[in-house]
Amino acid sequence: MHKKKPITVVKIGGNIIDDAQELKQFLADFAKIDGLKVLVHGGGKSATKMAQSIGLVPQMIDGRRITDAAMLEVVVMIYAGQINKDIVAQLQANDANAMGFSGADGNLIQSDKRNHPTIDYGFVGDVKKVNxxxxxxxxxxxxxxxxCAITHDKNGQLLNTNADTIASELAIALSEFFEVTLSYCFEKPGVLYDAEDDSSVITKMNPELYAKLKAEKAIHSGMIPKLDNCFNSLSKGVQQIKIGHHKMLQNTNAVCTTIEL
Amino acid sequence: MHKKKPITVVKIGGNIIDDAQELKQFLADFAKIDGLKVLVHGGGKSATKMAQSIGLVPQMIDGRRITDAAMLEVVVMIYAGQINKDIVAQLQANDANAMGFSGADGNLIQSDKRNHPTIDYGFVGDVKKVNxxxxxxxxxxxxxxxxCAITHDKNGQLLNTNADTIASELAIALSEFFEVTLSYCFEKPGVLYDAEDDSSVITKMNPELYAKLKAEKAIHSGMIPKLDNCFNSLSKGVQQIKIGHHKMLQNTNAVCTTIEL
Known part of the structure; x- marks a missing residue:
């Protein structure tokens, strides 16, 4: 068997997208990553701002946006239009041959509309299959x-989909053909013992430590689905996962959290 | 030399996009076109409506939108986001493996920002090169x-670009490898002698007739750049050009205007 080619899947969070200078720097660093690469971006605050400016009232349950028809139009516009095309144009200027996608494009990511027993999430998709x-x-x-964090159901319906999940599902699917490193980039240098102390990075996270930190409530609610995604991805073939500030992409000595099984 | 494979490039105007039922029917017909095909869509009224709803005042000169930075954000959102992804999702539901693009994606269409001696069009691009x-x-x-009708300058700047021009530039570029039929679909059955009479379709338009009708002012201002584009495309290798209602895509006997050199 041939050795698989390496590929880097990077997911960036809203705080990078909301800061034009930070985004510009990130994209310059991302474009310089050697070899094959994929970028997944979340939404940032623009969708909420746009929704408010046209009179919609965003609804959230457990940190998840409830996506009614009007809100879906807004997130499609902002994620697949404004943010995605701005990122693509900037990467092209950095000589990366970027091409922007929703899951509908080329049927690259097909989802099922979420069917929850008690909460109607609206037009929210859970990833079913990667092309x-x-x-x-x-x-x-x-x-x-x-x-961007938009998929579809192959029956004509676009669906708002969690960007962390898209990143991990892409990483898992690609691991069939490639040796995948999945990097979650955000504003912090990694997963922290103490959320107030940026020097308290947990450099190696494994399931035992994760269980212990969850029991101690040292791991926060927003971090739990992210880490669950990570362990799930590793168990399904992803080679390596890192969480930290985007400077880890260019500086292999930069502090970050490496997730291990 | 091998015979070139046929390909159909279809451009749809704003009136189809603004009418959900008409768009749905068009997309079902378009999906059924045999063989290779490309779709180019204009913007419709949504961009103007969105601009107004967030307090922008659209500016037009000679029927062309003046695109300042705020208006560019709106057209990118609406054309590349809302309209493009809705069309892609609907085509996927019709089993056409659609993939939506701006010119920035894959550097597929690179433009120069328009440099006009007297009018500052803002962020408007004139097509320079098709990949x-x-x-x-x-x-x-x-x-x-x-x-969609958005391109870029390869230096990070997205540019609003005339959809008719994109269609003709794509058709010309593709004619190097394919035998191209270019179809402009709109709400009328073709180019009309009498704009008020849908039965007055000019079934064959050639340069002599065009010159005569322009001199008689029977051809309207909006139709002039469209027809100029057509003759230019034919002279540069496009095989066949048709203008008419989208029913001509499925019914080869439907009345329409065929442009000839």
């Missing part, structure tokens, strides 16, 4: 795919 | 490209 064959063709043509 | 090699790879992978 890895087409993705591999694109990557082998030198394309740098840039995914 | 035909990548487009051919995508088409040969079974992709149905769907282009």
């Amino acid at each position: 890895t064959t087409l993705l591999e063709t694109l990557l082998n043509s030198g394309i740098v795919p840039v995914f | 035909t090699t990548l487009l051919e790879t995508l088409l040969n992978s079974g992709i149905v490209p769907v282009f």
Whole structure:
């Protein structure tokens, strides 16, 4: 068997997207990553701002946006339009041959509308299937795919979808053909023991430590689905996962959290 | 030399996009076109409506939108986000493997910011170059490209670009590898002698007739750049051009205007 080619899947959070200078610096660093790469971006605050400016009242349950038809229009506009195309144009200026996608494009990511027993999340999708064959063709043509957090159900319905989940599902699907490193970039240098202390980075996280920190409530609610995603991805074939500030992409000595099984 | 494969490039105007039922019917017909195909869509009224709802005042000169930075954000959101992704999702539901693009994606269409001696059009682009090699790879992978009227300058700047021009530039570029039919679909059955009489379709338009009708002022201002584009495309290698209602896509006997050199 041939050794698999390495690929880097990077997910950036809203705080990078909301800060034009930080985004610019991130994209310059991302463009310099050697070899194959994929970018997944969340939404930032623009969708909420746009919704408010046209009179919609955003609804959240457990930190998740409830996506009614009007809000879906807004997130599609902002995520797949404004943010995605701005990122693609900037990467092109950095000589990365970026191409922006929702899951509907090329049926790259198909989802099921979430069917929850008690909460109606609205037009929210849970990833069902990644079109890895087409993705591999694109990557082998030198394309740098840039995914926004919108998917579809293949029946004409676009669906708002969690960007962390998209990143981990892409990483899992790609691990069939590639040796995948998945990097979650955000404003902090890693997962912290003490949320108030940026020097308290947990450099190695494994399931035992995770269980212990959850029991101690040292791991916060927003971090739990992120870490659950990570352990799930590792168990399904992803080679390596890192969480930290985007400077870890260019500086392999930068402090960050490495997730291990 | 091998015979070139046929390809159909279709451009739809704003009136189809603004009418959900008409758009749905058009997309079902478009999906059924045999063989390779490309769709180019204009913007419709949504961008103007969105601009107004967030307090922008659209400016037009000679029927062309003046695109300042705020208006560019709106057209990118609406054209590349809302309209493009809705069309892609609907085509996917019709089993066409659609993939939505701005010109920035894969550097498929690079433009120069318009430099006019007297009018500052703002962030408006004139097409400079089509990345035909990548487009051919995508088409040969079974992709149905769907282009919105946004391009970029390869230096990080997105640019608002006339959709008719994008359609004709794509058709010209593709004619190097394919036998191209370019179809402009709108709400009328073709170019009319009498704008008030839908039965007055000019079924064959050639340069002599065009010159005569322009001199008689029977051809309207909006139709002039469209027809200029058509004759330019034919002289540069496009095989066939049709203007008419989208029913001509499925019914080869439907009345329409065929443009000839």
